[in-house]
Amino acid sequence: MKVTVKDVEHIAGLSRLTIPESEMEKFTEQFNQILNYADILEKIDTEGIEPTPYVLPISNAFREDVPQPGVTHEEALENAPAVYNDGFKVPRVIE
Amino acid sequence: MTNYITVIGLEVHAELKTKTKAFCSCSTEFGSLPNTHVCPVCLGMPGALPVLNKQVVEFAIRTGLALGCDIQKFNKFDRKNYFYPDLAKNYQISQFDQPICLGGHIDIEIDGVPKRLGITRIHMEEDAGKLNHSGATISTSDFSSVDYNRAGVPLLEIVSEPDMRSAEEARAYMEQLKAILEYIDVCDCKMQEGSLRCDANISIMPEGAKEFGTRAEIKNLNSFRALVRAIEYEVERQKAILEDGGHVVQETRTWDEANGVTLSMRSKEEAHDYRYFPEPDLVPVEIDDAWIERVRGELPELPAQRLERLVEKHGLPKYDASLIVATKAMADYFDAACANSKDDKAVSNWLLGDVSAYLNAENITIEQFPVKPENLGELVTLIKDGVLSSKLAKKVFAEMLKADKTPKQLVKELGLEQVSDEGAIAAIVDEVLAENPQSVADYKAGKDKAIGFLVGQVMKKSRGKANPGMVNKLLKEKMQ
Structure with missing residues (x-):
């Protein structure tokens, strides 16, 4: 077992996901299956091979520092569940 | 503990x-x-x-x-x-x-x-x-x-x-x-x-x-x-x-x-x-x-290099220079004032003295300071050239804070031009000599210090405007 029920609870917490108690075992098992599958890659000898964070053969895609209009104030707040003082109203942020 | x-x-x-x-x-x-x-x-x-x-x-x-x-x-x-x-x-x-x-x-x-x-x-x-x-x-x-x-x-x-x-x-x-x-x-x-x-x-x-x-x-x-x-x-x-x-x-x-x-x-x-x-x-x-x-080649002068320049080229004490370079705007003001001044050390003294006092009192930064750097440079030069005494310079400075005028303009407007007209000064010198026979006698008896008092009297009568060098010269000539 690579991950335990406790790890899954922790990751679910970080991701703001609620996993029903009844499905905990199932998720833990699936997590482990995925990790075990990834283990196959561990068997390959990667000695001397640079990590590959990107697979595209391009770099330095830049934008010039010239301002362009975005969306309006009203458009920006259109999706806000609640508005307060011209901003997105959010619940208390600290425990 | x-x-x-x-x-x-x-x-x-x-x-x-x-x-x-x-x-x-x-x-x-x-x-x-x-x-x-x-x-x-x-x-x-x-x-x-x-x-x-x-x-x-x-x-x-x-x-x-x-x-x-x-x-x-x-x-x-x-x-x-x-x-x-x-x-x-x-x-x-x-x-x-x-x-x-x-x-x-x-x-x-x-x-x-x-x-x-x-x-x-x-x-x-x-x-x-x-x-x-x-x-x-x-x-x-x-x-x-x-x-x-x-x-x-x-x-x-x-x-x-x-x-x-x-x-x-x-x-x-x-x-x-x-x-x-x-x-x-x-x-x-x-x-x-x-x-x-x-x-x-x-x-x-x-x-x-x-x-x-x-x-x-x-x-x-x-x-x-x-x-x-x-x-x-x-x-x-x-x-x-x-x-x-x-x-x-x-x-x-x-x-x-x-x-x-x-x-x-x-x-x-x-x-x-x-x-x-x-x-x-x-x-x-x-x-x-x-x-x-390319970026390295375009790097501007850094604070440490500027400090060195202020000490070596402008002759400032290291401590004074460090205060000036601490804020780029202040250092830029210093450079701009020096470009129009004959006395860099005096520019620094003004910046760290009267100018900083004003900034603190008004709670503003040097960017908001009303006096243009070239005018501060000019003021310092007027003192250096003997046109203004340091006392009158403070008076001019106070006016510069109120209105955007050059020190030269203000000297004229306030009637503070130093009198260097020999005839006018000679007349005051004669008056002072007549009013102070004891000091004249002291000087003639070899008390060189007595001349300081007489210079002071002439300056007072001229309301600080007489050229001190000329006053000195005339007093000495007349008491020979």
């Missing part, structure tokens, strides 16, 4: 002076109506893709070179995942394991003792939005309002080594860093507005200990004064815990300026689980030698 050693490291966030955000073309203008400089990218809309602003890389290289860092050729961005409403995406684009700059240092000097403080790394990242709390503080608010105008504004995070041992050293580090960022023109450095922010990692350890103590990270330090006060408070707090046999908890604390205390914010344990991974929406940045060398 045990002696403790304080260990401080600083994490400084400098907002870059670009016109647009790091990954979208929204304006970075400060102080607008909330949520007006926003677009799908910085609002975290699904499907919106970031594109890097080239100027961010340019500024990062410039900063790294100015601080003596090694610029890393291969750069990637990473996602720092966390749930907090200041970023709509639920992650911040940052650089994790491969920052653009490594190594580097800042040199400080306290009471003439130099010390080199290390810089660990500098990385590029985006700023978060601003939370405006409904209550007085973050802890007493039931809800908050988020403004995403600042979300996506480019930042450099400059991380120091834990090399500082006192609040004074931390302050000196910040002052030097601020001066350098101003000189290389990458940041506004307005701590009150938040364009330069500082977090301090503070721990203490008993003298002779091999390992650092547990640290607390102090946030919300938005002035040099807050930095110094927070460090002093935190050191005492940690000492009290250790003296009681307790353990310092590793945590984030916020500086409460009004009450002069640090307060616990949240447990770091979970918050630290940022699950960084390479940002798949951006391609790598590769920086070649030609780019680095």
